[in-house]
Amino acid sequence: MSHVETLSIERRRSIDPRIFLLTLGTFALGTDAFVVAGVLPAIAHDVGITEGVAGQLVTAFSLTYGIAAPLTAALTSRWSRNYVLVGSLLLFCLANVLSAIAPSFVMLMFSRILAGIFACTYVPLAYATAGSLAPEGKRGQAIALVVIGITIATALGSPFGTWIGEHFGWRQSFFLVVVLSGLASLGLIMGRLPKAAAAPSVSLRTRLEPMLKPRLVLALVPMFFCNIGVYAVYTYIAPLLHLNLPGVDVSGLLVLFGLGAMFGTIAAGRLVDRFRVNRLLMLFLSVLIVVEVLLALATAGNLMVALLALLIWGFLVSVVFVPQQERLLRLAPQHAQIMLALNNSMYYLGIATGSAVGGLSLRIVDVTQLVWIGGAGVLMALLLLLLSIRIERKTDIVEQ
Incomplete structure (x- = not known):
């Protein structure tokens, strides 16, 4: 050659x-x-x-x-x-x-x-x-x-x-x-x-077809509530950090959250290949609840503890996404593309709702109290996940 x-x-x-x-x-x-x-x-x-x-x-x-x-x-x-x-x-x-x-x-x-x-x-x-x-x-x-x-x-x-x-x-x-x-x-x-032909037209009705199936809707909503919990806090992380760590550069602290998110994304792919996605989701959501509730305390006064808390928080927020996608693909392989698109929509709708809930909550509570609202959102995600898994198992038994 x-x-x-x-x-x-x-x-x-x-x-x-x-x-x-x-x-x-x-x-x-x-x-x-x-x-x-x-x-x-x-x-x-x-x-x-x-x-x-x-x-x-x-x-x-x-x-x-x-x-x-x-x-x-x-x-x-x-x-x-x-x-x-x-x-x-x-x-x-x-x-x-x-x-x-x-x-x-x-x-x-x-x-x-x-x-x-x-x-x-x-x-x-x-x-x-x-x-x-x-x-x-x-x-x-x-x-x-x-x-x-x-x-x-x-x-x-x-x-x-x-x-x-x-x-x-x-x-x-x-x-x-x-x-x-x-x-x-x-x-x-x-x-x-390079020139690309227009993709075959897919109607909005076809795209939203999985939303007509209660079992698939229930599988989608944990991501929605998880992001409500996360972004009710993250959206207002700057005022929280300014309050708990006065004089500290917030941008530097956010790097730790972002690095945690990067590690979480990298680790998630390997973990999904080795462990059952349902167990991974249950584990990560459970730990995320604890981390969210303790976040205000962990970021108060001690810079090193705050850095560690933000790193762990970013890891947990990110590592949940890939197992959730894998679970949806296994539940509805015939609707793979549409389910992933809807999951992405749930992701951003959760961010929107979380930031709105956090903003409304600040009218009646201090910014440090948002962590309880965040923890409650993630707890709801975990409970809905457990319900979805239970229904999934019952459906599998009936089909067999």
């Missing part, structure tokens, strides 16, 4: 550099989704609202993402995938320009809704495009690379955006997202993605 042929084969087997641009796009989206929590006090002070009201910016983005995801997928299914992919990322970039220059809270809220719409349009297409660009035998690796963009955003993007917001103003945090998403958009335009 000639040297030229060898180079050609190696090039076909390597990861297409355009996949890294797709990952940059998900990194920008992930940074945008979580950075608001870090700069919440600054936004509230500058706009002249309470931190509880400011937290509804997270609600707006996540609620829009959760509701609009199946709708935008159905509406754009007949359009060119490349146009929708690049167009949604460009519009997401412009939505963040609007967030950065918004003269009022109403305009800022509107910009977060727009960002949620364009984000939920981009992400599934980024996964599909990565798979089509990958060489044979590396599709899973390519898709995982795009997925990890969001995880890295939790570990690095959100803390860095928070640091920028603390030192240069919260509007600059949104401009960071503008730069990241703008670079990814321009790179994808210049990279000339």
Whole structure:
């Protein structure tokens, strides 16, 4: 075999550099989704609202993402995938320009809704495009690379955006997202993605078909309540840390949460391959309840204990997601794609509801008391999981 042929084969087997641009796009989206929590006090002070009201910016983005995801997928299914992919990322970039220059809270809220719409349009297409660009035998690796963009955003993007917001103003945090998403958009335009035919149209009714089956709905809702519990606390983590550790740079602390999330994502895949997913979910949710309830105490006064608590908390929040996805695939393999899409919607609806519940709770309780509400949300997730497992076992016995 000639040297030229060898180079050609190696090039076909390597990861297409355009996949890294797709990952940059998900990194920008992930940074945008979580950075608001870090700069919440600054936004509230500058706009002249309470931190509880400011937290509804997270609600707006996540609620829009959760509701609009199946709708935008159905509406754009007949359009060119490349146009929708690049167009949604460009519009997401412009939505963040609007967030950065918004003269009022109403305009800022509107910009977060727009960002949620364009984000939920981009992400599934980024996964599909990565798979089509990958060489044979590396599709899973390519898709995982795009997925990890969001995880890295939790570990690095959100803390860095928070640091920028603390030192240069919260509007600059949104401009960071503008730069990241703008670079990814321009790179994808210049990279000339291969033409892709429009996917077969799937009606909204077909996408929501599993929601008509009570057993599958019950399997989906634990993720919803888990995220209510987590984000009732995480959305207001900046004021909690400012109260418990005055003078400490919150952005640095959030890096530990993000690193825990990265470790959790990496560990989850290996654990799912070795242990039963139901047992993993029961174990992680049980420990998460304890960690959430003790979080206010663990972050009070002692910096090292706070760092450890945030690392463990981030790990537990992240490690639950993969076993939940695997469980849904086993419960309804015939609805695999739709179930995973609905699980993603439940994920973001949980974030939206959690941030809303936390914000409303701050009207009557201190920020340190949010951990009890968070623990109650995760406890509800665990109880619903146990009920779902019990029904699943009874159904299996009847079918046998």
